[in-house]
Amino acid sequence: MRILVTGGAGFIGSHLVDKLMEKEKSEVIVADNYFTGSKDNLKKWIGHPRFELIRHDISRPLFVEVDQIYHLACPASPIFYKYNSVKTIKTNVMGTLNMLGLAKRLRARILFTSTSEVYGDPLEHPQKETYWGNVNPIGVRSCYDEGKRMAETLMFDYHRQYGIEIRIARIFNTYGPRMNIDDGRVVSNFIAQAIRNEPLTVQLPGTQTRSFCYVSDLVDGLTQLMEGTDTGPINLGNPGEFTMNELAKAVQELINPEVQISEVENTPDDPRQRKPDITKAKEVLGWEPKVNLHEGIPLMEDDFRQRLGVPRT
Numbered sequence: 001m002r003i004l005v006t007g008g009a010g011f012i013g014s015h016l017v018d019k020l021m022e023k024e025k026s027e028v029i030v031a032d033n034y035f036t037g038s039k040d041n042l043k044k045w046i047g048h049p050r051f052e053l054i055r056h057d058i059s060r061p062l063f064v065e066v067d068q069i070y071h072l073a074c075p076a077s078p079i080f081y082k083y084n085s086v087k088t089i090k091t092n093v094m095g096t097l098n099m100l101g102l103a104k105r106l107r108a109r110i111l112f113t114s115t116s117e118v119y120g121d122p123l124e125h126p127q128k129e130t131y132w133g134n135v136n137p138i139g140v141r142s143c144y145d146e147g148k149r150m151a152e153t154l155m156f157d158y159h160r161q162y163g164i165e166i167r168i169a170r171i172f173n174t175y176g177p178r179m180n181i182d183d184g185r186v187v188s189n190f191i192a193q194a195i196r197n198e199p200l201t202v203q204l205p206g207t208q209t210r211s212f213c214y215v216s217d218l219v220d221g222l223t224q225l226m227e228g229t230d231t232g233p234i235n236l237g238n239p240g241e242f243t244m245n246e247l248a249k250a251v252q253e254l255i256n257p258e259v260q261i262s263e264v265e266n267t268p269d270d271p272r273q274r275k276p277d278i279t280k281a282k283e284v285l286g287w288e289p290k291v292n293l294h295e296g297i298p299l300m301e302d303d304f305r306q307r308l309g310v311p312r313t
């Protein structure tokens with residue numbers, strides 16, 4: 001089995017590669033342009049006979065011979081996906097078209113990592129896969145959430161029109177070791193701030209909620225979805241829901257009780273609430289997350305302390 005992972009040098013992608021490489025018969029090819037990812041995340045596999053790393057931007061066609069495609073390439077942190085919004089759209093739309101073209105030529109199964117952001121600022125809570133969402137089509141987040149929605153449309157049209165085997169995961173906020181230290185997402189920000197003894201920046205109002213999934217759980221969900229028979233979309237996330245005020249308190253308690261918490265301005269269109277309904281994942285895949293936030297934060301803290309060079313005192 002030869003498997004392509006686009007975006008495999010990123011946070012989730014590199015953990016997925018670790019899991020795929022554990023299977024002795026798998027060969028893994030990663031294609032990544034290193035916009036938010038890094039070779040460092042894959043250093044243990046570089047030089048391995050079953051592993052190949054290609055610098056490639058998926059908004060251009062890619063010619064490789066594989067049996068399965070995990071299509072993850074796309075900046076995921078709001079700061080990075082807004083940085084060059086037109087490029088984010090090209091990555092989602094042209095990139096997904098290119099990967100579907102590859103899947104069509106090879107008759108390969110393709111899994112796309114969509115997002116809870118397709119639900120926008122959801123009016124249904126928790127979110128089921130049947131909910132169509134509440135998305136601003138012209139806002140600063142649209143390059144990402146509308147880009148992912150268009151990519152889901154392309155996936156289903158290739159499936160209906162050409163019989164391509166597709167899998168769609170709608171991933172909710174995921175955290176863990178190897179996130180970029182200055183990634184800008186909330187869990188990595190708070191952990192880095194707590195270790196550096198800088199105020200935790202809670203964006204107002206602080207009552208907005210998210211549900212945080214530990215990366216090993218998420219990766220198990222992705223491989224189970226790929227190996228199963230359901231096209232999805234299937235929500236993959238941890239239903240444990242926290243306000244940003246609660247998250248800041250948890251990080252303060254677990255990492256640095258002395259650290260201050262400060263309130264800062266938010267960005268436009270920030271979703272006010274988000275929690276996955278994972279009934280479908282449980283029924284169809286037999287999947288549910290195992291690691292809760294209070295267990296996951298210390299695991300991520302170890303990795304951040306090591307990279308920041310600040311040991312526990």
Ligand SMILES: NC(=O)c1ccc[n+]([C@@H]2O[C@H](COP(=O)([O-])OP(=O)(O)OC[C@H]3O[C@@H](n4cnc5c(N)ncnc54)[C@H](O)[C@@H]3O)[C@@H](O)[C@H]2O)c1
Nearest residue numbers: 007009010011012033034035036037057058074076173174
């Ligand atoms: N982490 C989350 O909470 C979360 C939630 C929902 C969905 N997702 C999705 O999961 C996937 C992985 O997210 P992540 O958190 O690992 O993000 P990440 O930013 O760490 O990884 C994305 C990877 O894609 C690469 N990339 C970006 N544009 C590319 C392009 N045009 N060509 C080739 N490579 C490109 C980056 O260099 C990086 O290695 C993304 O598709 C993201 O939208 C993540």
Ligand SMILES: O=c1ccn([C@@H]2O[C@H](COP(=O)(O)OP(=O)(O)O[C@H]3OC[C@@H](O)[C@H](O)[C@H]3O)[C@@H](O)[C@H]2O)c(=O)[nH]1
Nearest residue numbers: 076078115117173184185186189201202203208244270
């Ligand atoms: O320092 C910070 C950063 C963020 N936040 C808040 O934390 C919440 C989560 O923000 P993040 O930037 O981590 O992530 P978001 O939930 O906005 O988007 C994420 O959603 C799912 C995925 O597709 C992506 O990983 C990302 O787009 C927001 O309400 C934001 O206002 C803070 O309070 N402080």
